[in-house]
Amino acid sequence: AQSVTQLDSQVPVFEEAPVELRCNYSSSVSVYLFWYVQYPNQGLQLLLKYLSGSTLVKGINGFEAEFNKSQTSFHLRKPSVHISDTAEYFCAVGIQGAQKLVFGQGTRLTINP
């Protein structure tokens, strides 16, 4: 079975500072990896995905993530955050042949002015 651990439940940062949201996964088979963002009272929006190929993937709103197979990690980064990035961020894994996504517990990103 697959599992996802987001190591920080809350991350407070100052505006224009860099941020890293950590995600580790466990799986005995190859995985697809995703980061979703959830703004208050809204559904989940896909930020970026890793399917194969280059381990550094770029997404929307200036976010990027790096797949590290040896460390089973897929950390999300942004070099300079804005107030509008305040939201809940979820890491998720999917596997070949299965349709469901397995999500982590989420990390609440709070941007302070």
Place this chain on the structure above:
Amino acid sequence: DTGVSQDPRHKITKRGQNVTFRCDPISEHNRLYWYRQTLGQGPEFLTYFQNEAQLEKSRLLSDRFSAERPKGSFSTLEIQRTEQGDSAMYLCASSLGTSDYNEQFFGPGTRLTVL
């Protein structure tokens, strides 16, 4: 923009009552998913349809829960004899399943509160 829509957005009910939620996926999307999200947690998979066929159900989906997608378009999720533990956000997602991977597009969710 015709994204995934869910109705109602909020539902308050008393314990023991039945509730039904509706999800309208993006048109032409043949796959539809239901997830449940409790406070402070990530979404958990409940069930998945390909067209009208329900192909996978989680163990979370007790016999009080039933989901249908009668014509392969919209879907309903019914909870019978609701319990306080059913209070959660119920999320619907859809995808165009043409390959092993397909991006899931999520709706805004239905927030259920059981008193």
